[in-house]
Amino acid sequence: MTTRDPQATALARLAGLIADETRAMCLLALLDGRAWTAGELARHAGVADSTLSEHLCRLVAGGLLAEERQGRHRYVRLADARVAQLVEDLAAQVGPADRAVRPRSLRESSAGSAMARGRTCYDHLAGRLGITVTDALTARGLLEQETGFALTDAGLAWFEAAGIGLERRGRRPLARACLDWTERRPHLAGVAGAALCRHALDAGWCVRIGSERAVKVTATGERALFDLLGVDAAALR
Amino acid sequence: MTTRDPQATALARLAGLIADETRAMCLLALLDGRAWTAGELARHAGVADSTLSEHLCRLVAGGLLAEERQGRHRYVRLADARVAQLVEDLAAQVGPADRAVRPRSLRESSAGSAMARGRTCYDHLAGRLGITVTDALTARGLLEQETGFALTDAGLAWFEAAGIGLERRGRRPLARACLDWTERRPHLAGVAGAALCRHALDAGWCVRIGSERAVKVTATGERALFDLLGVDAAALR
DNA sequence: CGGATCCTTCGGCCGCCGCCGAAGTGTCCC
DNA sequence: GGGACACTTCGGCGGCGGCCGAAGGATCCG
Known part of the structure; x- marks a missing residue:
């Protein structure tokens, strides 16, 4: 008291x-x-x-x-992005939705696996798609994950070359790790993650499915991801 | 339902x-x-x-x-560290304790300012002390904060040279940003933050005050921080 | 063994809060 | 204007959960 x-x-x-x-x-x-x-x-x-x-x-x-x-x-x-991060962190803590484990209906099941394949996580990409892109960036030396989580100089150049602007505004970090609740591994968030997601949607690399968070990679997207990051289309399915 | x-x-x-x-x-x-x-x-x-x-x-x-x-x-x-991070994130979201703004008593007031000067945040350093150390690491090119949050190669070498081992175990990131709720800025957490804090306590750089989280930098600590990181002792007061 | 200390279980009290349906307010469209 | 629509306010209901004190282990110490 x-x-x-x-x-x-x-x-x-x-x-x-x-x-x-x-x-x-x-x-x-x-x-x-x-x-x-x-x-x-x-x-x-x-x-x-x-x-x-x-x-x-x-x-x-x-x-x-x-x-x-x-x-x-x-x-x-x-x-704002802070709140989104908070909810993501909490959601990651409780683990993947059981829905993925024991789907109740075919509709939920297919919706669940679509979410696992690719989705947006507030303003960046998540699911297998998000992880694949993050891994590809890391493998090419564009993203440092060993000693923390940050874009390398080569990474900054890559965004520049791809025509994806990275606006530094406020105190939001350029790159940040967001724990994926289906993959249980970090994917790219922060300013760079948001810019990449926005570009992917604008350029038609992926499109939203239905009315929720799930997204699907288009043929254009598969080509772009292969050309820019060497991503094998099979990894996205 | x-x-x-x-x-x-x-x-x-x-x-x-x-x-x-x-x-x-x-x-x-x-x-x-x-x-x-x-x-x-x-x-x-x-x-x-x-x-x-x-x-x-x-x-x-x-x-x-x-x-x-x-x-x-x-x-x-x-x-575990995940839970600690979660609580820290939530605490940072709600901002600094009002106690710092309108202390009820002299005892609480001095306890509050001691906490603001330096404290542990689960297993790493926080408060003005944590921020000062983090800034010093960044200024010396040991920590990258512009494009994310990661140790640089020079940073890894610095830990090695200082005799602070960085054990890579589990999936805990080597360096991670933890938002300081008194300073409202990120300080070093993760494996490196924990190792640094442990070393600081073991080597007598700082000692705990009272029975809670506050710590105080010793004369030994001031010397060590100046020698290793160029930290001005005045910044810690 | 007996007393002290630390913790847990239980019963009961009280207040908070999530829920609904019905009625009310504001906005859009024809 | 009139009707449909989206949302809000209100009253009332029911349950959950936090709190306490008293009683009951469990452990340590002399």
């Missing part, structure tokens, strides 16, 4: 925001980096609109989500 | 373990990297022994803590 620790209070409050299955489902869904409407999230989580509305209020008040009102819609997305 | 997502369930459950002020106080206290007895934690948190005992059971069952029974004592510590 008398000895309240403000840091502990804040920590508990932050964790409390995530410590609810419905809110957790929302945060995981929002890891696709896009904005969802309140109604979409309610249907996704399987609760009443009213219930989800309250959850959103708490998440926004807690600084985890940013909202944008447009007409009668309330769009909501993860507040 | 029908659409339970196992990953969301696990995520919520993990967060739920942290989402209690008493348990949060325990986790933060255990960030000193040492083992505490159940009774110590109970007094620290200001709750009954019985209450804390239950909390410990949940934390151990949830995999956040490891326990070791010795006679009538139950020693408990953070399960």
Whole structure:
């Protein structure tokens, strides 16, 4: 009673925001980096609109989500890359979703394996696709993984040559490791990871499947990844 | 009801373990990297022994803590470096403790500023001390922070020359950034951070103050840090 | 052996919080 | 304007979980 620790209070409050299955489902869904409407999230989580509305209020008040009102819609997305990283870290800690182990239905099963093949992780690539690209960068000496996690000079040049701009803004690190929860290995995140993902989508290297986080590599993408990084297309399947 | 997502369930459950002020106080206290007895934690948190005992059971069952029974004592510590990192990340997200801003008492105030000067963060150095060392490593070209966070070749040689062994075991990264919650900037963690901290304590560069996480740089330490890294002693005060 | 210490189990209390449906507000479209 | 739509507010319900104190092991020490 008398000895309240403000840091502990804040920590508990932050964790409390995530410590609810419905809110957790929302945060995981929002890891696709896009904005969802309140109604979409309610249907996704399987609760009443009213219930989800309250959850959103708490998440926004807690600084985890940013909202944008447009007409009668309330769009909501993860507040920033820091929050995304936090959710990713927590998700990685609990391990791969059981869904991959014992799928309930064919639809979930195929959705699960599509997610395992390739997906976005907030704003960068993840799944087998993300790991493959990260490994290829490392094998070519563009990314240092032995002594930490950083782009090499050759790596900076590679991004330059590929026409992928790396904007240094704020304190976000250029390269950062994000633990992949299907592969259990780190993949490239940070400014470089985001730029690479954005370029991959813009240049048609991969396209989103369905309405969630899964992505699929196109024929164009296979060629580009082979030409630029020597990635064998078979590794992506 | 029908659409339970196992990953969301696990995520919520993990967060739920942290989402209690008493348990949060325990986790933060255990960030000193040492083992505490159940009774110590109970007094620290200001709750009954019985209450804390239950909390410990949940934390151990949830995999956040490891326990070791010795006679009538139950020693408990953070399960591993991953858990420590998780707690650190969450703590960094909520920002510096208000205690630094508006101290309640002289004792807390001086304890707070000692923590801000230098402390351990699970198994590596943090606070102004940690930041100063990290900056010195970076300034000397031993640590790369521009394009990520990794030791350079010169950095590996420096550790070798200083007689600080870097054991590569498991998948723990050699160098990793840990966000400092007093300085709001990254400091060196990972295998290298742990080895450096251990060496600093073993060699008498710094000593623990009181029973918590704060450490103080000794005269020996000031000399060593100046000789090896060119650190100005004034920066540590 | 007896007392002290440390921890755990149990029962009971209380408050918080997630849930819903119904009613209300604001926005869009025809 | 009127109706459909998206979201919010409110009241009420139910359950979970944190808290305590008392009692019950377990261990150590003299």
